[in-house]
Each structure stands twice: as structure tokens, then as C-alpha cells.
Amino acid sequence: AQSVTQLGSHVSVSEGALVLLRCNYSSSVPPYLFWYVQYPNQGLQLLLKYTSAATLVKGINGFEAEFKKSETSFHLTKPSAHMSDAAEYFCAAPSQGGSEKLVFGKGTKLTVNP
Amino acid sequence: DAGITQSPRHKVTETGTPVTLRCHQTENHRYMYWYRQDPGHGLRLIHYSYGVKDTDKGEVSDGYSVSRSKTEDFLLTLESATSSQTSVYFCAISGSGGHYEQYFGPGTRLTVT
Numbered sequence: 001a002q003s004v005t006q007l008g009s010h011v012s013v014s015e016g017a018l019v020l021l022r023c024n025y026s027s028s029v030p031p032y033l034f035w036y037v038q039y040p041n042q043g044l045q046l047l048l049k050y051t052s053a054a055t056l057v058k059g060i061n062g063f064e065a066e067f068k069k070s071e072t073s074f075h076l077t078k079p080s081a082h083m084s085d086a087a088e089y090f091c092a093a094p095s096q097g098g099s100e101k102l103v104f105g106k107g108t109k110l111t112v113n114p
Numbered sequence: 115d116a117g118i119t120q121s122p123r124h125k126v127t128e129t130g131t132p133v134t135l136r137c138h139q140t141e142n143h144r145y146m147y148w149y150r151q152d153p154g155h156g157l158r159l160i161h162y163s164y165g166v167k168d169t170d171k172g173e174v175s176d177g178y179s180v181s182r183s184k185t186e187d188f189l190l191t192l193e194s195a196t197s198s199q200t201s202v203y204f205c206a207i208s209g210s211g212g213h214y215e216q217y218f219g220p221g222t223r224l225t226v227t
Contacts, residue, residue, distance in 0.1 A: 009154075043118075043204055044218040094214045100214055104156050105156060107157075
């Protein structure tokens with residue numbers, strides 16, 4: 001069964017520094033991969049989606065993610081953190097077996113220090 | 115934003131009482147999901163629906179039931195609420211076509227005392 005692992009439940013960066021949030025999937029190459037963002041007291045919002053059309057995917061708010069099959073990874077990056085990026089980030093992949101289900105990682109909480 | 119609303123947004127209830135949470139969508143999407151979110155556990159699927167009257171269990175379905183009598187509404191019922199069901203509950207929707215992209219509602223914070 002597919003599983004998604006996010007390394008680091010908490011990541012802290014300074015404003016203006018590089019943001020790197022890690023995500024690894026476990027099973028056969030998924031057709032899609034997702035990053036979601038959750039701001040405090042809100043629902044999850046789609047940040048970006050990998051569809052195999054391109055290994056480097058650009059999302060909203062300056063985030064991007066690169067799919068690396070050899071590393072079974074889909075890490076999320078942003079060159080320069082902004083205070084407004086403070087949120088929790090979730091990586092997700094389709095669950096094997098269909099039914100349009102997603103498997104989510106446990107999330108990484110990003111703190112941005114001034 | 116996808117047209118998804120959840121009601122109530124906050125609820126406090128006592129152990130042993132039944133509770134029903136409602137998810138309403140205006141997108142006419144086929145798939146609907148109920149998740150719970152707890153610290154350290156991320157999002158866990160409770161139940162999902164792949165059409166009117168078609169539902170199936172997720173990974174944490176014990177103590178929960180669902181119903182979907184119309185495309186737009188998906189109800190989650192806690193048959194007899196327990197303190198372990200204190201959580202934030204999210205509804206999500208997804209269209210057909212195998213794209214898996216889900217859109218989430220704003221959540222319901224449930225406290226069972």
C-alpha cells in the first residue's frame with residue numbers, strides 16, 4: 001500500500017531563507033502527487049500538483065516541488081521564506097486500489113522567524 | 115474556492131450523545147470524504163462516498179456512520195460520542211476522471227466532554 005512520509009514534523013527558518021520540506025512516497029510511481037497548505041484554523045488548500053507532465057512543478061505563493069523517481073521524493077521548496085508562509089504543509093499521493101482516495105503524510109509545521 | 119460548507123463549525127457535546135456533522139457542496143462532485151485531524155496523526159480518512167447512497171469505510175471508521183441521500187450532502191454521525199472523538203473534522207470533495215485532486219471544507223471543531 002502507498003504511504004507518504006514527511007521528514008520533520010517541525011521546520012523553522014528565518015525570513016528570507018530557503019524553505020525545504022521533505023516528502024517521500026513508498027510504492028510504485030504514483031500518477032499524481034500533491035502538496036497542500038493549511039493556515040491556522042482553516043481547511044487544506046491545494047498548493048501544487050504533480051501530473052508526470054513535468055518533474056518540476058510550480059505552485060502558488062512562489063512554492064515549487066521536484067519529482068525525483070530515483071529518490072522516491074517530492075520535496076517542496078521556496079527560495080525566500082515570508083512570514084505569511086507560516087503554516088502546516090501536507091504531502092499526499094493516491095492510495096493504491098482506486099476509489100479516488102489520497103494518502104496524506106503527517107504534516108510539517110513551518111515556522112518563519114523574523 | 116470550491117463551494118464546500120460544513121456545519122456546525124464548532125460543537126461541544128457530552129459523552130454518549132449522538133452528533134451529526136453536515137457537509138454541503140455546490141460543485142456537483144461525485145466523491146466526498148470525511149477526515150479527522152489530530153496532532154501527530156495528520157489527516158485520517160473516516161468514510162468516503164463515491165455516489166449517492168454509495169459509501170465505504172476509511173481507516174478510522176469505528177464509532178462513525180455516514181449517509182448520502184443527495185449529491186450535495188454528506189452527513190457524518192457519531193453514534194455515541196466519546197472523548198476520543200474530540201477532533202477537527204474536515205469534509206473534502208473530488209470530481210470524477212481519476213485526477214484525485216481534493217478540495218476541503220473549513221472544518222468542524224468537535225469537543226466531547
